[in-house]
Amino acid sequence: MTELREYLPLIIPLIIVQFSLLGYTLFHIITHKTYKRGNRMLWLIIVLVLMNFIGPILYLIFGKEEE
């Protein structure tokens, strides 16, 4: 337990950043009908499978439409 506490200062901010990014991305995918490339199912799978930053960032760069 004490060991885990040592890692907490690293883990907590990482989790906050990661899940806020994931939440925002999922929200954006679900509330939009059209994307630059691909469709909703494809992006949901990519974002959920590669949820460690890579998926959401891929979506925000290549999938999100500019409005």
Place this chain on the structure above:
Amino acid sequence: MRGFTAFIEKEFRELIRTKRMMILLIVFIAVGILNPATAKLTPKLLEMEADSLASMGMTVNEISITALDSWVQFAKNTPIVLIVTLIIFSGIYTSEYTKGTLIPLLTKGLSRSSVVLSKYVVMFVAWSIGIWLCFGITYFYGDFYWDNSVVKGVVFAGFCLWLFGVMMVSSIVFFSSIASSAGQVILGAGGLYFVMMIAGISKKVSEYLPTKLLAIGSLYTGELVPSDYKIPAIIAAIISVNFVIAAFPLTHKRQI
């Protein structure tokens, strides 16, 4: 001048409203935390794998992790962040050219030079904020867990990476003035890096190439001193300035 300030304001607004700034900041913050996290977790991971490694004939001894490991991760991960930055900014000029959104502004008297320059300033500022934020987070954790003083030339190494990034950002300005799509811009910037890497195979040439600015691992351990990086740093600065200067006449001639 008024056109320039107005356009730069528009660019910053666009950066924030299209959420590009948010993506960049998240990537930089995440990598900033991941650098020390990777260093911190390495012994733990090796310990967990000790059994399977032992069956392959490898024994794991106590490994002591210092701030150096965290900074080596910083040197390794920064190019990845740079690639993300370049991809995000690759269409900054060409999308406006192809969509024709610049035409109303240009016919009202906005000079093309202000367009080139203000977009460059936006990219420059975004990259500078990002890399030093990433640097700051890694530095904070370095002091928090270990001691940064065992690592040499930390700030100068950060400066090297920053300068290399500035050069790549300038190459986007240059390639955007001749390319017609974001893909071509990325291809140009990637091609530039590729050419430098191929040329760097020769040991003699690599001493002068800006790609040396990425190899800062030996700076941390003290094998090399900052003055060894003087020539590549100057060359990188000259290349960046020339890229931006060359973009002006090319953009002026360009059909929009």
